[in-house]
Amino acid sequence: MHILIIPSFLFNNKDKTLGSFFMDQARALKSLGHKVSIIYCDTYSVKYYSDFINYEEEEVSNVEGIEIYRTRKFCPFKHGNGVYGQKDSFANTILKLYDKYFSKNKPDIIHAHCALWGGYAAYKLSKKINVPYIITEHSTLYMLYPNVLNDKMNILLNKVFSNAKNVVCVSQGLKELIQRYCAKIDVIGNVIDCSMFSEHNKPVNRSTFEFLTVCYMKNEGQLVKKGIDILIAAMGEIVKEYPSCKLALGGSGDAVELVKKWADEYGVSENITYLGPLSREEVASQMSNCDCFVLPSRYETFGVVYIEAMACGKPVIATKTGGPDAFVNEQNGLLIEKEDVEALTHAMKHMLNNHYQYNSKTISDYVYENFSMESIGNKLIGLYKS
Structure with missing residues (x-):
């Protein structure tokens, strides 16, 4: 099976642990014998223009057999109207990356992490190539910033969640917060690399x-x-x-x-x-x-x-x-x-x-x-x- 993952944020040269649970999940799927690819867009607002100019991430890389395709996009209105200004810049760039690298290598399923904006990009890509998508929601947005979820945002979230073939939350508490967008939600926690994090029994004093x-x-x-x-x-x-x-x-x-x-x-x-x-x-x-x-x-x-x-x-x-x-x-x-x-x-x-x-x-x-x-x-x- 070929699984195409679209994360909403991902590690970079400055923060090597950002989105580490996305990567661990990709490694878990790879270890079970599946082909796993990641496609991602780094977006930068005016505030971080210097980071956009000095971008050093590789467009194509391979981490432990996982293909990663990424590029950057300057998004001056990224923080305009909450996070809404980022959606089209992120999604349209994902579509361009797909056309460049996957037009002859169609995946079997798309797995987005977080509806904003990986899920929105998955929704648009799914419509374009007729491949189903699922979403795993991790975001604290629904807990921390409910004021951001205005009518326009809620309409969009309804569309993104309701068109997914399956929605997963990482906890029961988060499931209860997003049930208003979709009826059927599975709960599957994050994955842990037990070869790295393993038992160490030391005397306690x-x-x-x-x-x-x-x-x-x-x-x-x-x-x-x-x-x-x-x-x-x-x-x-x-x-x-x-x-x-x-x-x-x-x-x-x-x-x-x-x-x-x-x-x-x-x-x-x-x-x-x-x-x-x-x-x-x-x-x-x-x-x-x-x-x-x-x-x-x-x-x-x-x-x-x-x-x-x-x-x-x-x-x-x-x-x-x-x-x-x-x-x-x-x-x-x-x-x-x-x-x-x-x-x-x-x-x-x-x-x-x-x-x-x-x-x-x-x-x-x-x-x-x-x-x-x-x-x-x-x-x-x-x-x-x-």
């Missing part, structure tokens, strides 16, 4: 206990989508009782300096190690060597990092945001209310005092059975064949 967080820290009006302000406040309480407790904080973003300011204010600067941006391999290494992964997100459609940490055999602390709710349980971690410093503090103390209750192999095996490349890949092939 409360006096050297280390929590780990990995996320993109974006400043959203003195708050961070991933709830790092809540985490720093909780650390302020934790060190009063456990002064040697450590927090390793991986990731970049425009809120890093703000986070450092909070750490100073709560008196935990000496307890925090800033790891900076990490490659996938570095993330796996950090997860293998931590004692517990914690991320008090305000919004998660799925939460790949929790699953990656669990694949390494680590218990996790997550928030009830609609994503982690489906896979965090008493055997692998704790699920708490978001925006609750007291609950997070209590959960972190529980991990410090009861880490022996969690079996690293049990945690890791759960991930392999439910989110490995083989597991998720076979679920997708079943959808394609239907």
Whole structure:
């Protein structure tokens, strides 16, 4: 089977982990013996014109046997009227790339990731070449920016979703948000590379206990989508009782300096190690060597990092945001209310005092059975064949 994937965002030379779950899914399908191609358009608004001029991505590349075709498009109105201004630039460029590289190599199915705008491009391409498409929705748009979804956007989303042969959401919570656009939706989580993220059972010592967080820290009006302000406040309480407790904080973003300011204010600067941006391999290494992964997100459609940490055999602390709710349980971690410093503090103390209750192999095996490349890949092939 030839599967053509259209992602709505993809890794680049500046951000090598962007859309990593799209790539992992492509690798899963490839590992099951299928031909997989990716077609993508990098769009740049006026704000990022210098990046457009200095574009260095290869138009044709091959990553582990997966063909990737991409190009750039200057889109001055990308952010006009929410995200609506990008749709035609993205979709029309996808059609041109298809004509250039696939006119004699028609795929069996098109798989778009996110309706905006991979799904819209898939809708237009499907009509042109008479090949069915499915959409996997991952976007936090429906949670974070419902005001963007005006009448014009909703009409377009109805068209994109209703014409898809199948719609998949990565969590039950996200499914409930987009059910107004289509009746039948399957839930299939993201895939994890269990060869990279694998069990590492190391002795746990409360006096050297280390929590780990990995996320993109974006400043959203003195708050961070991933709830790092809540985490720093909780650390302020934790060190009063456990002064040697450590927090390793991986990731970049425009809120890093703000986070450092909070750490100073709560008196935990000496307890925090800033790891900076990490490659996938570095993330796996950090997860293998931590004692517990914690991320008090305000919004998660799925939460790949929790699953990656669990694949390494680590218990996790997550928030009830609609994503982690489906896979965090008493055997692998704790699920708490978001925006609750007291609950997070209590959960972190529980991990410090009861880490022996969690079996690293049990945690890791759960991930392999439910989110490995083989597991998720076979679920997708079943959808394609239907």
